[in-house]
Amino acid sequence: MLMKQTILLVEDDDAIADLVQQQLSEAGYRVQREADGLLAMKAIEAQRYDLVLLDLMLPGADGWEVCRFLHAKHQQVPLIIVSARSAEAHRVLGLELGADDYMVKPFSVLELVARVRALLRRVEKMRQPAASTAELYFGKQHRLDPVSRGLRCGDAAIALTLREFDLLYFLARHPGQVFSRTDLLNRVWGSGFDGYEHTVNSHINRLRTKIEENPQQPRLIETVWGVGYKFGLARKGENAGI
Structure with missing residues (x-):
């Protein structure tokens, strides 16, 4: 039972x-x-x-x-x-x-x-395990693991909430693409989510404090003014299957 x-x-x-x-x-x-x-x-x-x-x-x-x-x-x-x-x-x-x-x-x-x-x-x-098991690498030493749902920078683990991980993993899998806040709500939170767009802003801000060298001048999660956000280039692991 x-x-x-x-x-x-x-x-x-x-x-x-x-x-x-x-x-x-x-x-x-x-x-x-x-x-x-x-x-x-x-x-x-x-x-x-x-x-x-x-x-x-x-x-x-x-x-x-x-x-x-x-x-x-x-x-x-x-x-x-x-x-x-x-x-x-x-x-x-x-x-x-x-x-x-x-x-x-x-x-x-x-x-x-x-x-x-x-x-x-x-x-x-x-x-549930991600469809792809390929790790994603970005920045200087950041590594996203979809199996353990973990983020590391070098040897140090960086704690992420469930939603922070999914938002970061989604953006990292689509480097260079621009997504509006509505796009991200639908793709990460789900089309049935009864929230509002500032939810995305809040999660982006928290992610920036965890992965950016200077959160006030972000280079990984960039703001595209009047449109939304895009992720800097991420690279796949050697065994990537994405």
């Missing part, structure tokens, strides 16, 4: 938490609840979850701190922020910190469950 996927629900409003937990449980997920940011970080320290649902306004430690802790501890665990903070600046910050989705309260619980299900499906698909 397949193991249930476990979701950490971090929400201090009991009425909301009760409703979300009930709907997620009926959808077949195991739900662990925490109402305090510090307790949520202890839970994340002790266990790797399949997905985290995170409020921002929490006692103990706020959601921003929990978000940073999650991605320092478990880089590839998907995260959905659910918050009453609706300003675009908050949405952007959440995405910059690594959230995969952002929902504003009040929200439809059925829509939230649908987004959870869709995100977990995408994550499972991303974890």
